[in-house]
Amino acid sequence: MVGLVLVLLTRDGRQDVTPATPSDAPRASPAEAASALAAFVEAVERRDARALEQLAPPSPPAARDLLSDIAANVDSLDLDGVSARYVDQAGAVAPDGSWSGVAELGWRLRGFDQEAARSEVVVRFAPSGEGLGIVGFEARGDGTRLPLWLRAPLSVTRSDRVLVMVDGPQDEADSVAARATRGIGVVRRVLPDWSGPVVVEVPATAADLDEALGVAPGTYAGIAAVTAPAGSDDDGRGPVHVFVNPDVTDGLRRAGAQVVMSHELVHVATDAVRRPVESWLLEGFADYVALRDSPLPDDVTLGRAIAAARRDGVPRSLPRATDFDTRGQDLQARYEEAWLACRIIAERGGENGLKDLYLRASGGGSTKRLLRHSSLPLNALVKTWRDRLRLLSRSS
Incomplete structure (x- = not known):
């Protein structure tokens, strides 16, 4: 920047101006x-x-x-x-x-x-x-x-359908890649027309994850993974990747980490980032696919939802978008409640019925209207869902 110093001198009513002298301060170019x-x-x-x-x-x-x-x-x-x-x-x-x-x-x-x-x-x-x-x-x-x-030197593992980059050791990249490969198989059991490709990014810490996603510090501190655009995506055309929070996933057992990955891959397979669906259906369907073949009992897979129902009573409605705020209270319970709703739909109308509902909703259809023409209208779904939660909270 050039600095100008003007000195005004008054003499006999006349003003004289000293010449401006350039500054030696460094400038941006x-x-x-x-x-x-x-x-x-x-x-x-x-x-x-x-x-x-x-x-x-x-x-x-x-x-x-x-x-x-x-x-x-x-x-x-x-x-x-x-x-x-x-x-x-x-x-x-x-x-x-x-x-x-x-x-x-x-x-x-x-x-x-x-x-x-x-x-x-x-x-x-x-x-x-x-x-x-x-x-x-x-x-x-x-x-x-x-x-x-x-940001830093990355460990990379790649195959024809999976690319994993990790700000960490190579064995972690290999492990995440194996998880993603298994996850593709899990998703294809329900969505056989999809086979990838998948890109998974693993920053070093939760704080680095927030920075990679351009969000306020702490936004994803309690989230195991998220599917999101790799860039700003102003035009809605950029690539979508899975981002993993190692601060959370490192504390999960192998089965839990696999469910997290499979859940996110459902979002990738259905282009969930750009196809808005009611939150309970969006998250519940992803968990339904990820947990479809899980042998775990309800008191484990629905443990937090059961605990919340015992403490606060059975919710009166299915989880709303605000219930899935990343910093919200009982966030995991909301995911489990959404999964239970989708499981009930599959029990009543079959897995293809649930899949058809989700795909039609992701194509722009009204979930309420679609359910009205199914074997389980929304009011009946909510009643059955509440009855199931009430029963579980009393018997578990």
């Missing part, structure tokens, strides 16, 4: 930032790890390590369609000439993503030679997402 981003994209496209590393400024040393890690991620993930467009300056320029700018990033996983994901990220720049170097990348903090491949 959008042109140099755009050039650095173009060099970043070119190095990624050419899979040139050395060129990426050379984009790091002399200081801090961690910048070179990060760019080296990014080069490895690009190769193992087989990224293509990478783009980076400078948007604006973010904050002031530091005395050492370093500063941050916002860039619109695009990226695609070859063989898995049909369209590129896009998100605005903060890029930290610092003087390097005659231009700018790239120090690192950060989330913007306003709902935009920082992709996992820009």
Whole structure:
């Protein structure tokens, strides 16, 4: 920035102005930032790890390590369609000439993503030679997402239908990939026309998961996994991935972790992110598929719903959208209640009846209207559901 200092002197009623002198303060250069981003994209496209590393400024040393890690991620993930467009300056320029700018990033996983994901990220720049170097990348903090491949070195496991990236050890990536592969088989028992592909992302912590999804800290602290767009998805065309919260899933038994994965894969298979369905049907159907062949008794699979009914009484209505707030009280009980409702529909009208209801609802049909023309209208479903919960809460 150029600073101007004007000094007004009064002499005999006349005002004199001293000449303005330019400041030596460092300035942001959008042109140099755009050039650095173009060099970043070119190095990624050419899979040139050395060129990426050379984009790091002399200081801090961690910048070179990060760019080296990014080069490895690009190769193992087989990224293509990478783009980076400078948007604006973010904050002031530091005395050492370093500063941050916002860039619109695009990226695609070859063989898995049909369209590129896009998100605005903060890029930290610092003087390097005659231009700018790239120090690192950060989330913007306003709902935009920082992709996992820009954060840290990733462990990657891939097959024809499954790609898993983990900010952690390779054995964890292998384990998650095996879970996803089994999950595809579970989903196909009810939805045989679907077979993937699936991308699963596992950040290092729950806090990193929030940042990867562009949500407020703590939003997904108690959630085991979520299916969501990989980028900002403003046009509704970007890829959808499964994001796993290791802080929760690491504490689950193998069977529990498998149910979580299978549940999320139902959302992927039915494009649930972009096909709005009433929340109880959305979550209940996913749990129905995931738990379809579970040998566990009701006092286990419905344990939290039973406990909530004993404590607060049997709910008067099926769970609403607000009941599935990620920070809501008794969230797991709401999932179990939704699953019970779907199980009752399958008991009355058969599994194909439940599947038909879900697919018609996801195609835009009214759930209430669809149930009205089935063997179990909504009022009858709610009554049967409440009676079942009441019986379970008294006998378990």
